[in-house]
Amino acid sequence: MSKQVRRLDRVVIRFAGDSGDGMQLTGDRFTSETAQLGNDISTLPNFPAEIRAPAGTLPGVSSFQVHFADYDILTPGDAPDVLVAMNPAALKANLPELPSGAEIIVNTDEFSKRNLTKVGYAESPLDDGSLDRFAVHPVALTSMTVAALAGTGVSKKDAERAKNMFALGLLSWMYSRPYESTLRFLERKFAARPELVAANQTAFRAGWNFGETTEDFAVRYEIGPAPMASGTYRNITGNAALALGLVAAGVRAKLPVFLGAYPITPASDILHELSKHKRFGITTMQAEDEIAAIGAALGASYGGALGVTTTSGPGVALKGETISLAVALELPLVIVDVQRAGPSTGMPTKTEQADLNMALFGRHGEAPVAVVAPQSPSDCFHAAIEAARIALTYRTPVILLSDNYVANGSEPWLLPSVESLPDLTVEFASAANAPDGRFLPYLRDPETMARPWAVPGTPGLEHRIGGLEKADKTGDISYDPANHDLMVRTRAQRIESIPVPDLAVDDPDGEARVLVLGWGSTYGPIGAACRALRQRGLTIAQAHLRHLHPMPADLGAVLARYDRVVIPEMNLGQLHHVIRGRFLIDAVPYNKVNGLPFTAGELESMLEDVVKNG
Amino acid sequence: MAELLKLTAKDFKSDQEVRWCPGCGDYAILAAVQGFMPELNIPRERIVFISGIGCSSRFPYYMNTYGLHSIHGRAPAIATGLAASRPDLSIWVVTGDGDALSIGGNHLIHALRRNVNVKILLFNNRIYGLTKGQYSPTSELGKITKSTPVGSADAPFNPLSLALGAEAGFVARTIDSDRKHLQSVLRAAAAHRGSAFVEIYQNCNIFNDGAFETLKDAGTRDEYLIRLEHGQPITFGDSCVVHPPGGFGLSVRPTASVDPAEIVVHDQGVADPAYAFALSRLPALDLRNTPIGVFRAVTRPTYDEVLQQQVADAQAAATGTPEEQLAGLLHAGDTWTI
Numbered sequence: 001m002s003k004q005v006r007r008l009d010r011v012v013i014r015f016a017g018d019s020g021d022g023m024q025l026t027g028d029r030f031t032s033e034t035a036q037l038g039n040d041i042s043t044l045p046n047f048p049a050e051i052r053a054p055a056g057t058l059p060g061v062s063s064f065q066v067h068f069a070d071y072d073i074l075t076p077g078d079a080p081d082v083l084v085a086m087n088p089a090a091l092k093a094n095l096p097e098l099p100s101g102a103e104i105i106v107n108t109d110e111f112s113k114r115n116l117t118k119v120g121y122a123e124s125p126l127d128d129g130s131l132d133r134f135a136v137h138p139v140a141l142t143s144m145t146v147a148a149l150a151g152t153g154v155s156k157k158d159a160e161r162a163k164n165m166f167a168l169g170l171l172s173w174m175y176s177r178p179y180e181s182t183l184r185f186l187e188r189k190f191a192a193r194p195e196l197v198a199a200n201q202t203a204f205r206a207g208w209n210f211g212e213t214t215e216d217f218a219v220r221y222e223i224g225p226a227p228m229a230s231g232t233y234r235n236i237t238g239n240a241a242l243a244l245g246l247v248a249a250g251v252r253a254k255l256p257v258f259l260g261a262y263p264i265t266p267a268s269d270i271l272h273e274l275s276k277h278k279r280f281g282i283t284t285m286q287a288e289d290e291i292a293a294i295g296a297a298l299g300a301s302y303g304g305a306l307g308v309t310t311t312s313g314p315g316v317a318l319k320g321e322t323i324s325l326a327v328a329l330e331l332p333l334v335i336v337d338v339q340r341a342g343p344s345t346g347m348p349t350k351t352e353q354a355d356l357n358m359a360l361f362g363r364h365g366e367a368p369v370a371v372v373a374p375q376s377p378s379d380c381f382h383a384a385i386e387a388a389r390i391a392l393t394y395r396t397p398v399i400l401l402s403d404n405y406v407a408n409g410s411e412p413w414l415l416p417s418v419e420s421l422p423d424l425t426v427e428f429a430s431a432a433n434a435p436d437g438r439f440l441p442y443l444r445d446p447e448t449m450a451r452p453w454a455v456p457g458t459p460g461l462e463h464r465i466g467g468l469e470k471a472d473k474t475g476d477i478s479y480d481p482a483n484h485d486l487m488v489r490t491r492a493q494r495i496e497s498i499p500v501p502d503l504a505v506d507d508p509d510g511e512a513r514v515l516v517l518g519w520g521s522t523y524g525p526i527g528a529a530c531r532a533l534r535q536r537g538l539t540i541a542q543a544h545l546r547h548l549h550p551m552p553a554d555l556g557a558v559l560a561r562y563d564r565v566v567i568p569e570m571n572l573g574q575l576h577h578v579i580r581g582r583f584l585i586d587a588v589p590y591n592k593v594n595g596l597p598f599t600a601g602e603l604e605s606m607l608e609d610v611v612k613n614g
Numbered sequence: 615m616a617e618l619l620k621l622t623a624k625d626f627k628s629d630q631e632v633r634w635c636p637g638c639g640d641y642a643i644l645a646a647v648q649g650f651m652p653e654l655n656i657p658r659e660r661i662v663f664i665s666g667i668g669c670s671s672r673f674p675y676y677m678n679t680y681g682l683h684s685i686h687g688r689a690p691a692i693a694t695g696l697a698a699s700r701p702d703l704s705i706w707v708v709t710g711d712g713d714a715l716s717i718g719g720n721h722l723i724h725a726l727r728r729n730v731n732v733k734i735l736l737f738n739n740r741i742y743g744l745t746k747g748q749y750s751p752t753s754e755l756g757k758i759t760k761s762t763p764v765g766s767a768d769a770p771f772n773p774l775s776l777a778l779g780a781e782a783g784f785v786a787r788t789i790d791s792d793r794k795h796l797q798s799v800l801r802a803a804a805a806h807r808g809s810a811f812v813e814i815y816q817n818c819n820i821f822n823d824g825a826f827e828t829l830k831d832a833g834t835r836d837e838y839l840i841r842l843e844h845g846q847p848i849t850f851g852d853s854c855v856v857h858p859p860g861g862f863g864l865s866v867r868p869t870a871s872v873d874p875a876e877i878v879v880h881d882q883g884v885a886d887p888a889y890a891f892a893l894s895r896l897p898a899l900d901l902r903n904t905p906i907g908v909f910r911a912v913t914r915p916t917y918d919e920v921l922q923q924q925v926a927d928a929q930a931a932a933t934g935t936p937e938e939q940l941a942g943l944l945h946a947g948d949t950w951t952i
């Protein structure tokens with residue numbers, strides 16, 4: 001039977017099922033196949049906080065959304081065009097976000113009375129007409145998988161578990177994906193159990209063949225490659241990119257990296273990743289708590305390593321006192337905060353940008369640190385290197401503000417050459433620095449205002465430092481009022497004067513009267529909204545802050561050029577408050593704190609309103 | 615054998631004016647440590663003192679070595695990071711009873727459990743000195759202080775019992791006023807590869823004067839103090855230490871009433887920490903039967919050795935320059951080229 005082939009420019013697919021259904025893996029594989037085709041991609045997983053929520057329930061639903069296109073895209077998509085629902089819970093949980101006309105592929109085998117009742121369906125939505133506004137494909141995924149594997153000798157349980165590969169096969173057929181990499185992947189994954197390699201590959205092929213033969217799927221789609229800069233790519237999540245950035249920073253600084261960390265969602269993956277790369281001279285320590293984690297990292301920095309600690313908001317709160325100590329000691333230290341929805345435990349698997357205030361101001365005393373935020377999953381790599389660069393060059397703690405959205409989202413990453421990465425080589429102090437032959441631990445470099453990094457083991461530079469106020473230059477304990485005033489101002493000024501690049505403003509025709517200013521992970525949805533508005537003939541300018549402290553020197557001048565500045569944030573207006581306070585402009589806040597990233601659509605209509613009505 | 619460095623106590627004195635109260639036990643400890651340091655025969659630049667906050671924690675400022683005066687309770691954590699990345703250093707933590715056992719209790723037990731190669735000197739004056747005299751986690755129950763005008767309501771820690779419970783391999787106790795003994799304990803601690811925990815009874819003559827007087831006074835000390843010596847029967851005054859028949863642990867009996875063969879011969883190398891623990895439980899509330907000396911010295915792999923070995927093994931298995939390896943790592947997994 002020959003099928004109609006239709007060309008699309010973009011599709012958003014959401015795979016949803018029970019936590020145990022392997023939806024993350026299915027989504028990952030589909031993404032990999034898609035990457036091979038050269039589409040631009042953006043993905044976003046969404047999983048429950050519970051490790052094993054009761055099977056078949058709404059809280060147990062896990063999903064993975066992938067957006068791919070034949071052009072450059074910025075977000076994982078506002079709403080799915082296609083929903084794969086492995087059970088009634090997955091259908092019910094995702095239905096509210098489905099636009100009319102969306103395609104739904106449901107696993108009918110799971111629509112038993114019992115499973116329906118579990119999520120509060122009195123009658124099956126497949127039969128009562130409630131799905132009429134969608135294109136529903138009922139597929140007996142489980143039983144067809146089991147049938148395909150009959151006689152292969154795998155247990156019924158293992159056969160049922162392969163149903164995600166059947167679904168992947170079907171979707172791969174529908175969207176004409178190359179599947180060799182998935183077959184190879186299965187060989188690697190189940191290397192220890194060859195019968196499962198065969199079973200999963202068979203299930204995958206059965207799904208593919210089902211698409212080809214069944215009449216229910218009359219159309220097959222193609223999405224051509226996106227024009228992308230030439231080079232080698234790989235799909236990467238923010239957390240993985242951030243970990244690689246830290247590895248790269250160590251290599252480029254020629255320093256050992258020491259990571260102190262205490263497990264916390266959504267930052268733990270960075271610890272997991274770095275613990276695999278010991279050959280780069282990386283030591284990872286799972287500490288007894290967050291305070292020990294940063295303490296150990298600071299101790300390692302004191303000894304001449306690049307000290308790093310990774311955590312989420314609750315951990316940064318615990319680390320505050322030690323960050324202040326690092327401010328006083330003026331030692332390099334990178335503190336990674338992968339933000340999640342708070343306060344307290346909040347919603348640990350959901351995203352938010354509400355730790356900006358804590359990063360900027362959340363310490364006792366005047367304790368300024370540099371703050372950097374990545375704007376996309378792959379940008380986490382470069383942001384980590386930038387954080388390390390500032391820490392090492394200016395001998396200061398740097399807070400790197402990632403969040404759950406960029407940490408777990410993924411996108412294609414144009415792999416940089418190692419030589420193109422900044423050279424982070426540092427020089428340790430090796431000799432006395434005062435004319436009288438003494439060593440002065442707080443005598444500053446005139447250019448960077450950094451003090452010498454004199455590591456233990458260096459003969460002749462024995463010295464004592466600590467949290468007590470230090471006399472300028474000598475570092476001796478000092479309670480002198482004028483000295484304290486000088487030191488507080490010096491510490492503030494040395495951070496304030498770290499040179500950071502000017503703000504890049506995207507204002508294509510230079511006519512815009514409205515500027516939208518963001519920071520961190522909102523770059524994608526803001527950018528997508530601006531493009532959509534421009535396509536509709538409206539003008540708008542976009543700028544995004546990577547350096548939250550210090551801010552680009554030209555920021556004030558840029559803001560002054562526009563009639564209106566809009567600041568969307570996933571908090572209640574923390575950057576907005578800073579911008580108003582510093583630049584005395586009446587910026588417009590736009591805030592959302594529901595644990596989910598902005599959709600391009602909501603920003604588009606909000607910005608349209610500002611552009612049209614001021 | 616490394617060449618002799620010919621350092622003296624004077625080489626370890628920093629130029630900072632010592633600011634403890636006149637008569638404070640900390641002076642004696644400082645002098646003992648400075649006097650002992652040359653024996654290490656380690657160049658000053660490879661010695662680091664790290665402390666928390668408290669009177670005792672001012673210590674690093676007075677040592678002409680590398681020194682880090684950190685924050686309250688966190689010195690063991692900071693020292694762990696330094697030790698794990700710099701096994702070439704001789705690292706000493708100086709802490710107080712509040713610093714180590716109250717705010718920093720968690721870091722102390724975990725440093726000991728990990729067997730980080732640091733020497734921890736706990737100056738126990740059974741009081742908060744720096745904050746002017748509140749009771750501490752080693753103050754006796756019912757202690758009357760500024761914050762407990764009708765007596766403290768919480769029972770104290772026994773620091774050595776705690777350290778042993780935390781898997782410490784080296785545990786010892788000494789006294790500020792007995793320089794010879796103090797230095798002998800420092801010597802043993804320095805020789806021990808791995809965490810060494812040393813409790814030093816220290817007199818705070820301002821807020822808890824005479825806390826250990828019965829152990830120092832010529833009239834009482836022989837009856838109160840047990841000097842542990844490896845390989846020697848444990849006797850003191852007219853008493854000795856035995857295994858109580860049918861009971862647990864150790865107890866004290868008049869020597870005259872005991873068959874000499876039954877007197878416990880001290881062995882700091884007993885693998886089972888129960889023995890050292892039993893020793894740590896001997897003191898009575900009034901400090902009668904207080905052992906000093908090395909309770910336990912048993913080695914096992916240290917945290918820094920294990921971590922460094924893991925890194926070394928991984929590096930030995932890798933080929934190419936770090937830059938080449940990094941390029942390989944970036945290109946790992948499914949890649950595609952446009």
Ligand SMILES: Cc1ncc(C[n+]2csc(CCOP(=O)(O)OP(=O)(O)O)c2C)c(N)n1
Binds near residue numbers: 667710741750
């Ligand atoms: C976070 C924090 N909390 C409280 C204090 C105040 N403080 C300083 S030292 C100290 C107690 C010190 O007692 P101890 O450790 O026994 O040392 P000592 O002064 O007796 O030598 C306290 C509570 C502090 N410096 N930091």
Ligand code: SF4
Binds near residue numbers: 639821
């Ligand atoms: S208060 Fe006590 S411990 Fe502190 S310096 Fe004075 S005597 Fe020593």
Ligand SMILES: [Mg+2]
Binds near residue numbers: 737742
């Ligand atoms: Mg004390």
